[in-house]
Amino acid sequence: MAEYEIRDDRLYTKTHEWALKESENRVRVGITDYAVKKLGDIIYVELPEVGTEVTAGSDVATIDSVKASESIYAPVSGKIIETNEDVVNDTTKIMESPYDDGWLFVIELSNPEELNSLLSPEDYRKLIEEEEA
Amino acid sequence: MPRRTPLYERHKELGARFTEFAGWEMPVQYTSIIEEHLAVRNSAGIFDVSHMARIIVPEEYEDVLSRLLTNDVRGMKNYKLKYNLMLKEDGTIIDDMIVYKLPGKFIVVPNAGNDIIIASWINKHTGEDIAEIVTEKYAMIAVQGPKAEDILQRVVDYDLSTIKFFRAAECKLAGVDVIVSRSGYTGEDGFEIIMPSEKAVHIWDTIMEAGGDAIRPCGLGARDSLRLEMGFALASNEFAGGRTPLEARLEFVIDWDHEFIGRDALMEKKESIRELLMGIVLESRAPPRHGFEVYKGERLIGRVSSGGYSPVLQRGIALAYIEKEEAIEGNDVSVKIRNKLVPGKVIVPPFIKKR
Numbered sequence: 001m002a003e004y005e006i007r008d009d010r011l012y013t014k015t016h017e018w019a020l021k022e023s024e025n026r027v028r029v030g031i032t033d034y035a036v037k038k039l040g041d042i043i044y045v046e047l048p049e050v051g052t053e054v055t056a057g058s059d060v061a062t063i064d065s066v067k068a069s070e071s072i073y074a075p076v077s078g079k080i081i082e083t084n085e086d087v088v089n090d091t092t093k094i095m096e097s098p099y100d101d102g103w104l105f106v107i108e109l110s111n112p113e114e115l116n117s118l119l120s121p122e123d124y125r126k127l128i129e130e131e132e133a
Numbered sequence: 134m135p136r137r138t139p140l141y142e143r144h145k146e147l148g149a150r151f152t153e154f155a156g157w158e159m160p161v162q163y164t165s166i167i168e169e170h171l172a173v174r175n176s177a178g179i180f181d182v183s184h185m186a187r188i189i190v191p192e193e194y195e196d197v198l199s200r201l202l203t204n205d206v207r208g209m210k211n212y213k214l215k216y217n218l219m220l221k222e223d224g225t226i227i228d229d230m231i232v233y234k235l236p237g238k239f240i241v242v243p244n245a246g247n248d249i250i251i252a253s254w255i256n257k258h259t260g261e262d263i264a265e266i267v268t269e270k271y272a273m274i275a276v277q278g279p280k281a282e283d284i285l286q287r288v289v290d291y292d293l294s295t296i297k298f299f300r301a302a303e304c305k306l307a308g309v310d311v312i313v314s315r316s317g318y319t320g321e322d323g324f325e326i327i328m329p330s331e332k333a334v335h336i337w338d339t340i341m342e343a344g345g346d347a348i349r350p351c352g353l354g355a356r357d358s359l360r361l362e363m364g365f366a367l368a369s370n371e372f373a374g375g376r377t378p379l380e381a382r383l384e385f386v387i388d389w390d391h392e393f394i395g396r397d398a399l400m401e402k403k404e405s406i407r408e409l410l411m412g413i414v415l416e417s418r419a420p421p422r423h424g425f426e427v428y429k430g431e432r433l434i435g436r437v438s439s440g441g442y443s444p445v446l447q448r449g450i451a452l453a454y455i456e457k458e459e460a461i462e463g464n465d466v467s468v469k470i471r472n473k474l475v476p477g478k479v480i481v482p483p484f485i486k487k488r
Contacts, residue, residue: 040165040166040354041165041166041167043167043418043420043442044417044418044420044442044449046471062471064418064420066166066354066358066441066442067161067166069420069422091418
């Protein structure tokens with residue numbers, strides 16, 4: 001099995017987003033190293049407008065690779081308060097640094113309880129192992 | 134079970150990611166589609182194209198074969214290739230294919246997965262079981278790019294510079310009898326090699342070694358983006374749903390001076406064509422995909438048949454069937470991508486100019 005980086009400092013979704021808690025009601029969101037490697041060459045990113053209200057599991061952004069277009073889902077409900085314009089201008093940042101420079105947007109949570117339903121790093125590791133099996 | 138080429142294990146060792154295409158399990162990419170694409174544009178790439186169908190038709194059936202094809206293949210000189218279309222009676226395209234003329238026979242190379250359809254069509258019209266499917270017996274490798282000739286020359290016993298475009302030769306490659314033609318699906322100079330299946334791995338390795346850093350293995354992903362930049366049709370996209378060569382702007386493949394199935398229908402349809410296959414270059418990098426809608430202002434004027442990202446132009450590009458009246462070079466149109474109208478311009482392909 002190929003090696004995929006999974007960071008212990010954040011939470012994950014079944015659809016391969018990560019959510020990094022930055023304060024009681026803020027999470028930074030991106031896609032995982034596994035998602036990046038599955039997508040291949042990323043050439044285009046469409047991010048939500050700042051101010052957009054999103055619900056957990058809703059389709060809020062799109063990443064196009066040469067092969068396919070993939071939806072990015074909001075891990076939690078709330079409001080988009082920041083987006084990463086750097087990745088829009090240079091999509092290679094997502095491929096090279098999915099957990100740092102390649103972040104996509106920040107959500108201000110409307111219901112911080114929702115964080116409890118996200119996957120822990122261990123659960124996410126298991127999910128990938130299952131998908132790869 | 135999908136079909137696999139004799140190079141399947143080699144692709145696996147090279148770290149390929151696979152996809153199923155027309156019933157075949159094929160490498161889609163080894164490292165990066167964009168890197169593979171640019172290697173072919175700037176240096177050389179090697180492709181396993183063994184999934185393409187190969188059918189042998191004896192020379193004496195040239196009259197029948199000619200009646201099944203838009204280009205006349207009667208009296209073709211040995212070691213020549215011709216691009217061809219096979220049509221139904223109503224003038225719509227069954228498939229496109231390359232026809233090789235070799236001493237005593239033709240080799241017909243239609244699209245992957247179409248071996249039985251095409252061979253049956255030929256047999257039906259000859260009334261005899263004469264079309265021999267040799268897809269599994271032979272493998273096929275393409276070497277494409279500006280350095281293709283230089284690399285291949287190191288391993289063949291034949292002066293490749295004497296093989297002109299769409300000509301072939303029989304020669305030895307690493308001690309194996311092969312057919313080499315100057316042809317391909319990338320828009321670059323390059324060659325396609327037909328060899329016995331059991332020698333495919335040996336030949337692949339020999340070419341890879343001769344090419345060193347100048348050559349890299351390329352998958353179907355790059356094959357698709359390369360052909361799209363050239364505006365070359367992919368049968369399963371551009372001919373889907375019953376398209377005539379008139380709509381697909383493939384009249385150059387038609388020799389009107391010979392009788393062929395579909396000719397009468399085409400003559401009749403000539404004046405009533407409603408859509409034409411055109412290129413669209415978007416202002417954005419967003420890649421349009423198959424089926425996306427094309428608009429002139431607010432009005433729907435057509436649909437994308439093949440779309441993607443051009444690594445050379447760094448723009449989204451598409452082949453699309455659009456209303457004939459709007460099929461004008463430079464026309465400002467847009468493609469609907471996820472509910473947004475992305476502006477672009479109509480062009481006559483290719484998207485990039487080559488030689």
